[in-house]
Amino acid sequence: MKEFLGKRFEYLFRSTKGLTLVAIALVAIVTGIWGTLSGPMVEWGVRDIIVNTLGMDIIPADREGRIIMLYHTIAMTIIAIEVYFITEVLPMKRREQVSINAVITIGYMLALFFGLGFAYFGHNYAFHGLFLVGQTLIFSAGLMLLAAIWPWQEKYLLPEGSPYARSKNGVDLERVAFFAMAAMTLTSSIWGAVTGSYWGNGHETFLxxxxxxxxxxxxxxxxxxxxxxxxxxxxxxxxxxxxxxxxDFKGKLHKWGIPLGIFGIIVLTIGALSIVWFTWAHNIIYVGAVFIMMEALFFVIYSWDMLIRTGTAHIEKPTFFQKMGALFSDPLKFGVGWQMVFMNFTVSGVGIFLAIRLDKVFRVWPHREERITLTGHWHVLAALIATIIILYYADLSGLKGKTRKWFGWIVIIASDIAFAGATIFSMKRLFVDASNQQTTVNNTMLMIEFGLGIILVLFALFMIWRLYDLFQDDGLWTKELKEEKQFNTKNEIEEQKQKLAELEKTLKEAE
Amino acid sequence: MKKLIFSLILLVFLITACQATPLTQQVPPPYIDTGIDPESWATIPAGKFPLGQQSVMTDIDYDYEMMVTHVTVEQYANFLNEAFASGDIQMGEVDIAVDDRDLIWTEKGVTGYYEGDDYDGYKHEEEVLAEDKILIPFPNSTLRLTREGDTFTAIPGYENHPMTMVTWFGANTYCEYYDYRLPLELEWEKAFRGTEVNDKSDGIPFPWGYEFQQNNANYYASFDIYEEMYGKLGSTTPVGFYNGQTYSIDGYGDYETIDSPSPYGLYDMAGNVWQWAGDNHSNQHYRHLRGGSFMTYEIDLRNWKENGVAPYHYDPDVGFRCAR
Structure with missing residues (x-):
């Protein structure tokens, strides 16, 4: 039994894929349970069952504070998942990867368990303190990440002629983009932390x-x-x-897109945070957003072109249909780009349209309608990001053949049905007045429930499979653990060789 | 597998084929007497009360009265008839301009003069000029009033339902015509929740207390008989409906309500229809709406939750009550 648990523990908490699996499972559980506390689940009586069974204490006056805590706990876990991915895909020292992952894992778990404990199970202020400790650890892991991915380290310079974006001095600009993103995230968290310190002392919770x-x-x-x-x-x-x-985003589009992305990330952050002082900061935001969207566009063009090229490599002169067949042959890889494109219909496009028509359309509607649109807008954005993570994680889990296709297409189609429904629902006042909205409300709600329901069931099946797999002695998890150990050991040997060479060089110089 | 997919698609089509009845096409419900008199008023005595979500103790240093229920369709019809006769209001058309007159449209209906508001020129603020304003749109298929000759009449069955499709100007004109006024938000909040706080110093979030049950109020998921009749979105309920009685409509079963007055005996302070507040807030033209409606979830029925819109706006879930 000890060996059985020990091996699983090693996989779940000492391998990147295991850590990712734990974090995704926790987000899934939290989403599954907490999703029953609002919307139709309330009227079907599910909320009451959940609240009574788990002994939750949810008083109406605390709702806003409660859901802010919930958003934070989910966001912290998502950030941890992204950090796991980053420490896996970016070259760095093994011990750096291990330390960053260890600190952020303890951090997000403290934030998640004690944040939810404080918000939903009585206001134990010790829990709130531990929630803050968790967030502080995540911030520390962020600082460690910055140090680990410092792009100006000689060993990470790219040679001339590299297909990836690089500066004249050979600095890997993609690494710079990761660095900028992490640095801006840490900077932004300071805005949240400072404001949070005034909570109950001049600052009240609000949505x-x-x-x-x-x-x-x-x-x-x-x-x-x-x-x-x-x-x-x-x-x-x-x-x-x-x-x-x-x-493997590379080539000309990478060389153009990545610098645009770096500029966009920094400008967008400056714009968003300087809104505290300047009302015209929106203009800075628009500039930053355009650059980031350009980077995403270049990535989508690259990824689709790559899928077509590799999928038709064996055909001398592929027809249009053969090219499309190649594009759609792998929904996981096609899907990440598609979801970004779809984001423009359901999030960016809607945002820009409403910004342009603000006083003519948006502000003519009752505030509640505006509230629905705003809430829908960012829920869809968050959920779109989640689907991209799911598609990527499904690939990491080695889904192949028909299962890969079914999984990928169901995620794409079902989520897009739900997001389209949510977008139409939130914009309904453009084409139907309150007296005649019932059919629109019914049908769009059905689209949302249908789409999200399918995704949740599919994802639950996926997670059940991963759980079942954990009980197998020769399951996928053993393969993943073995591969990761091999990869990490080889890297460590390389690191040690380099270190040895450096030491010998120093010794020679000293002699 | 193909059969399964076909069955799923068929199921979706069948479900979406069940079209709800739009409010504009609803057949009037039978008249239901709730026993609550819409002509009655409640006194709210001077004193401190917990204001807002944070329950900040705030003083109102005067007594005032508020109507026990929303103004009903019948009451509003009577007002229209009297005000038409006295020449205070008329049928007409008014232009509504927004965004520095970049967008203008015309509303047809009952109009009345309003003396205008101070204009601060703040961002997104629209100027409310002194001129004739739209009180209610007419004719309008969602309105529960008919007009024959010079006489307005409530559509039978809706007499004691709250007056809806009324703009802030329409609500304000009604109250002022009888020397009343629209309640200020402070007054409205106090009338809603009273003065009591619990051991955590929280005032009650709902007029009847801290807990919420489906048959406390008319909201999106109240499953009342009107939802049975008209579909999920339902409809307004007669004023004072949630008073502990059990109601029946032939073919739609029984519906048991919980007696849910506010601490001062006001009914429907939460749910049924939004209520216009009288405040003219600085730097904005929006007027606030309070209390939630039959179209909203319970979160909007909490005491401090606000909604707001331009004063010319009307909707099938917007009504009002007066203070004095």
Whole structure:
């Protein structure tokens, strides 16, 4: 038994894939349980069963504070997952990877368990303190990540003629992009932390969508609004860079796209955070957003072109249909780009349209309608990011053949049905008035429930398979653990060889 | 597998084929007497009360009265008839301009003069000029009023339902016509929750207390008989409906309500229809709506939750009550 548990523990907490599996499983469990506390689940009575069974204490006056804690706990876990991916795809010392992963794992788990414990199971302030300790550890892991991926280290320079974006001095610009993203994330967290320290002392809990129409906002409110927007954008930016590594983004589009992305990440963050002082900071945001979207566009063009090229490599002159067949042959790889394109229909496009028509359309609707649109807008963005992570993780889990195709296409189609439904629902006042909205509401709600329901069931099956696999002596997890050990050991040998060479060189110089 | 996919698609089509009845096409419900008198008023005595989500103790140093229920369709029809006769209101058309007059449209209906608001020129603020304003759109298929000759009449069955499709101007004109006024938000919040706080110093979030049950109020998931009749979105309920009675409509079964007045005996402070507040906030033209409605989830029924919209706006889930 000891050996049985020990091996599983080693996989789950000492390998990147295992750590990712644990974090994804925790997000899935939290989403599954906490998703029953609102929407149709309430009217079906599911919320009451969950609340009573788990002994939750959810009083109406605490709702806003509660769900802010929930968002934070999920966000911290997602950030941990992205950090696992980053420490896996970016070359760094093994001990750096181990330390970063260890610190962020303890951090997100403290934040998750004690954050939810504080918010939903009585306000034990010791739990709140541990929630803060968890977030502090995550911040520390972020600093360690910055040190580990420092792009100006000689060993990470790219040679001339490299297909990847590099500076004149050979600095790997993609590494710079990761560095910029991590640095901006840490900077943004300071905005949240400082404001949080005023909680109950001049600052009251609020949801951004609730105060959108207040004519004036305090500096602390603006800091939070800037913080929440840039955090979601940076999480999106991080996953774009990660899947770029997965699909080996390179060539001309990489050389143009990555510098644009770096500039965009920095400008967007400056814009979002400077909203505290400048009302015209929106203009900075627009500039930054354009550059980041250009980077994403270049990635999508590259990835689709790559899929077509590799899929038709064996055909001398492929027809249009053969090219399309190649493009759609791998939904996991096609899907990450497609979801980014789809984001423009459901998030970016909607945002720009409403910004342009703000006083003519948006502000003519009741505040509640605006609230629904804003809430829908960022929920869809967050869920789109989640689907990209799922697609990537499915590939990491080695899904192959028909299972890979079915899984990929169901994730893409079902999520897009749900997101399209949510977008139409949130924009319904454009084409239907309140007296005649019932059919639209019914049908779009059905699209949302149907799409999300299918995804949740599919993902649950996927997680059950991974759980079942853990009980097998020769399951996928053993293969993953073995591969990772081999890879890490080889890397460590290389590191040791380099270190030995450096020491010998120093010794010679001293003699 | 093909059969399964076909069955799923068929199921989706069947479900979506069940179209709900739009509010504009609803057949009036039978008249239900709730026993609550819409002409009655409740006194709210001077004193401190817990304000807002943070329950900050705040003083209102005067007594005031508020209507026990929303203004009903019948009451509003009577007002229209009296005000038409006295020449205070008329049928007409008004232009509504937004975004520095970049977008203008015309509303047809009952109009009345409003003296305008101070304009601060703040970002997104629209100027509310002194001129004739739209009180209710007419004709309008969602309105529960008919007009024959010079007389407005409530559509039978809706007499004691809250008056809806009324703009802030329409609500304000009604109250001022009878020397009342729209309640200020502070007054409204106090009338909603009273003065008591619990051991955590929280005031009650709902008029009847701390807990919420489906048959406390008319909201999106109240599953009342009107939802049975008209579909998920339901409809308004007669004022004072949630008073502990059990109601029946032939063919739609029984519906048991919980008696849910506010501490001062006001009904429907949460749910049924949003209620216009009287405040003219600086730097904005929006007027606030309070209390949630039959179209909203319970989160909007909490005491401090606010909604807001331009004063010319009307909707089938927006009504009002007066203070004095």
């Amino acid at each position: 951004g969508e609730d105060i959108i129409r207040h004519p004036g906002h305090t500096a602390l409110q603006k800091a939070i609004i800037g913080h929440l927007h840039i955090m979601v954008s940076l999480v999106a930016s991080a996953i774009t860079l990660i899947v770029g590594r997965w699909l």
